[in-house]
Amino acid sequence: KNEVEQSPQNLTAQEGEFITINCSYSVGISALHWLQQHPGGGIVSLFMLSSGKKKHGRLIATINIQEKHSSLHITASHPRDSAVYICAGSNYGGSQGNLIFGKGTKLSVKP
């Protein structure tokens, strides 16, 4: 069974801190997505990656295929980064775009 596990479940940081959220996934997942959901808002796709590393502004996502592990890093965190971050795996052997979601990490950045 395909699974995606995220940690930590909750994370509180001070403004300016470097933040890491981790995601482990099972066999059969071929690409990893990182999503962001603000309170009361919709979900925004941050990254989709199947190898290596991607960077967008202060956000960096990495994936280690051998270890089946991905991380989302936020440098110089800011209160506006407070959101739920969701890791999701897709299995292109099955339904394209049909994702298996982690339970999310609730990040709170204090000023």
Added chain:
Amino acid sequence: DVKVTQSSRYLVKRTGEKVFLECVQDMDHENMFWYRQDPGLGLRLIYFSYDVKMKEKGDIPEGYSVSREKKERFSLILESASTNQTSMYLCASSYGGELFFGEGSRLTVL
């Protein structure tokens, strides 16, 4: 920019009512999805569609049906709403494996 629009942000319905949740995307995507999101359970797939008039069950289809008469529109139908269907409902479309979500519809069934 891709836009996925859900018809209602907040709805309050009574048990037994028929509920329609509408979703429209403007990028000619073939794939569309309906999810529900509940605390502690994360996002769960209800139904998805690969093309007009096509539909496939997701992980939790019971109590729901869908309609895709036009490529841009994917509707979720609760034939007879129940209190355990109180949830946040999220529509998404996808292209090249990347998902684009709507703002969500928070449904309360009394």
